[in-house]
């Protein structure tokens with residue numbers, strides 16, 4: 001996992017530079033065109049199936065569904081309490097009114113007692129108390145349901161990332177991945193927490209209120225039911241658009257997060273090429289797109305409630321006229337008249353809420369769809385069920401036989417690569433840029449799977465080993481020295497849990513960095529991060545050499561720095577690398593004459609193939625590609 005992360009960062013940082021350069025080369029007009037193109041792309045991908053996504057969410061909630069049952073029961077209890085109150089109040093009003101009239105007829109003042117309506121009033125109060133308790137239970141249970149579902153999905157995403165092939169990261173921006181694991185998931189839980197509850201509550205309230213209305217008068221209930229149907233139709237039309245626009249908004253958030261991340265990580269390139277303005281314009285275009293889609297999505301989400309409210313107002317007027325006539329005709333009592341309107345009021349708000357919630361849920365569905373899109377990505381080939389394990393002291397003999405590979409299977413890069421590296425040998429890999437030097441290392445570490453042939457480590461095919469076991473055999477020191485957020489001591493001990501302070505300091509001494517670290521005010525406890533520029537490039541590389549020293553791997557992979565460091569640091573790096581390579585099989589992407597000349601074997605690469613291999617003397621004698629390269633680059 002550690003190495004995977006390292007390579008992901010390597011890959012993303014080189015991609016960041018490429019994308020930042022692309023960002024730099026954009027003119028403002030092109031930026032707008034890109035934004036438009038992105039938005040048309042977004043329309044193309046909006047093929048979300050709400051049913052499929054809801055089922056996936058239901059499936060993801062396995063083990064948590066009992067919470068939904070409790071929330072549902074609490075909701076039903078709340079609705080029952082709330083629905084009983086108007087009927088009870090109708091009864092209380094009619095009963096007390098009769099008592100008042102009787103008292104007046106008898107020439108007495110009316111005094112409220114427990115017998116003549118007081119008990120009913122206490123019951124009324126009790127009902128509302130229970131309603132409040134049940135409502136609180138459902139709120140608490142739903143909050144715990146949605147947060148746990150969120151946690152489940154987030155855990156699945158982190159496991160998924162560990163199983164994604166590196167090729168996934170090659171054409172996706174890390175920011176988009178981050179956006180799915182944060183923004184999209186948060187949207188799902190935020191909406192579920194409020195939305196699901198409201199949905200159940202509103203539906204129960206609506207059905208209950210209509211049933212109660214029907215008990216009093218069927219004609220008036222039928223008029224209200226007609227307007228419910230009209231509201232459902234209006235909601236459906238708006239919700240269809242909301243789903244599409246919400247998807248665009250979540251994608252625009254992903255694009256913006258990705259580009260902000262790129263602009264930030266590649267800021268050195270931006271500043272160096274004076275590209276701040278263009279980069280800012282490109283980000284502004286992304287932000288514009290997000291603002292545009294958010295505006296439409298928010299408008300749609302909020303527009304359904306006023307539309308439904310308008311329909312309800314019309315229904316109320318019609319019902320009021322009809323109910324008034326019935327009252328005058330003596331077909332209904334004043335208690336029933338007020339109870340009916342109470343139920344209409346009780347049903348109206350849920351109807352409005354239902355419509356708004358259905359719309360809000362579209363945003364959650366769109367976000368959840370992006371989460372499941374990630375979770376459904378094809379994973380890398382699993383480790384073998386019964387993996388071969390190398391002995392701890394395996395010497396580090398490497399054999400490539402007839403290896404075939406292409407990043408894109410349709411465009412092979414390596415056709416037939418074969419070579420043998422004996423344990424303890426130093427191999428220099430040379431070749432022009434893009435020749436395939438890094439690719440060779442990627443295949444050796446199994447960051448990518450080969451398409452044919454075999455790679456063996458001490459007689460065992462790397463495919464028969466667990467990836468983690470394989471990678472533990474290697475130590476890497478890259479040009480782009482990677483530091484994680486933490487102290488320098490933690491950085492040196494990365495990958496070697498439980499290293500003592502003495503071991504860390506011994507590794508730092510061997511890597512010629514101990515003296516420098518002691519001069520820092522906080523010494524080994526100095527806090528660093530990959531982005532902080534408080535530690536120079538050369539010093540970073542020395543720290544990563546110390547990291548490799550501590551790991552004490554059988555095989556080393558070194559990418560010699562091409563960037564110019566001062567002579568003193570350069571000498572220290574050379575000495576540290578020599579000490580590190582001593583007695584180990586080492587693959588060096590070589591840029592220094594001394595490394596090439598000293599190597600036990602030189603692999604000369606061109607267009608993915610090894611065109612020559614041998615020692616410096618042998619290859620010079622041959623007078624082929626190496627001899628020419630040596631003359632032009634190293635001599």
Ligand SMILES: Nc1ncnc2c1ncn2[C@@H]1O[C@H](COP(=O)(O)OP(=O)(O)OP(=O)(O)O)[C@@H](O)[C@H]1O
Nearest residue numbers: 170407408413431432433434435436437438439440
């Ligand atoms: N992740 C990738 N996806 C697709 N193509 C890639 C990827 N990485 C490298 N390539 C392509 O494969 C070829 C070999 O690249 P590689 O990085 O191995 O070259 P290199 O010799 O290490 O170059 P350099 O010296 O510039 O680092 C190049 O054409 C490159 O564009």
